[in-house]
Amino acid sequence: MTLQISNLVGGYSQVPVLKDVTFDVKDGELVGLIGLNGAGKSTTINHIIGLLTPFKGSVKINGVAIDDDVKKYKQQIAYIPEQPIVYKELTLKEHLEMTMLAYNLDQNEAWKRADKLLKxxxxxxxxxxxxxxxSKGMRQKVMIVCAFLTNAKLFIIDEPFLGLDPLAVNDLLNLISERKRQGASILMSTHVLDTAQRYCDRFVLLHDGKVRTEGTLAQLQALFPEAGKSLNDIYLTLAREGEAS
Structure with a gap:
């Protein structure tokens, strides 16, 4: 099991955003993290990548917490943010070289992989x-190339389809499928639910900082038969219930 989040309580101030969040992402699995704006998706991601420290609970990747060994923990993660992060002073080539150094990659093998990704x-x-x-779409592609250049065990992908043209979306989905087959784990936050339904193995629905429900599409359909068959129908039903409660 690659990612294990256990009883996570956390946030940005003394008032927690996340309230006892527990879920996992297994080897070779793509899990969709879905929820309304403000549900806690970004806060969860920031805890996983080490930008926030849990108030309580734990986040482990292959049994390693960030406090155990920060380098070992972070070298297992590749992160594609919603808003691309690039450095003004660095060329595309230098971004790739920096990634290779950060992940201690073999230069020859890494450049072979980079050439393929760049094409x-x-x-x-x-x-x-x-x-x-x-452009934003091109910067997003830079983030994708840098992430998939690595040998990460866990890919964290936040709203990856915003700004990408349809061909790039298809290329990204093919990359995700390839890394899944190789055993990598992927947590993807997205509002593009029709795509999530086709590609994700399981779903974790957050509401108000809590896991409202989780499971495969078939499991969600069985749990909420009145909601409809599609992930979009189920999501809207649960979101409306959550807003009414």
């Missing part, structure tokens, strides 16, 4: 460009 996302002729001048 996939049509960036191969932009190695000497500064990504700060790219």
């Amino acid at each position: 996939t996302f049509r960036l191969e002729n932009k190695l000497n460009w500064f990504p700060d001048n790219f």
Whole structure:
């Protein structure tokens, strides 16, 4: 089991945003993290990647907590943020070189993988460009290339489809499927529920900082037969129930 979140209580101030959150992501599994704005998705992600410290509970990757060994913990994660983070002073090539150094990758193997990724996302002729001048979609592709350049065990992907053209969305989904087959675990936060329904193995629905429910689509359909068959129908039903309560 790659990611294990147990009884997590946490947030940004003394008042917790997350309230006893527990779920996992197994090896070779894509889990969709869904919920309304403010439900706690970004807060959960920030705890996983180590930007926030839990008030209570734990986050472990392959049995390692960040306090056990911060380098070992973080080198298991590749993160694709909703808003791309690039450095003004670095070219695309230098972003890739920095990623290789951070993850202690073999340069020859890493560049072979990078060349393939750059061609996939049509960036191969932009190695000497500064990504700060790219469009949002192109910067998002830089984040994707840097993430999938690594040998991460856990991929955290936050709203990956915003700003991507349809071809890039398809290329990303193919990459996700390939890494799943290789045994990597993926946690993906998204509001694009029709795509999530087709590709995710399980779903975790957050509401008001708590896990409202989780399971496969079939399990959710069985739990909420009145909601409809699609993930979108189930999500809207539970969200409305949560807002009314």
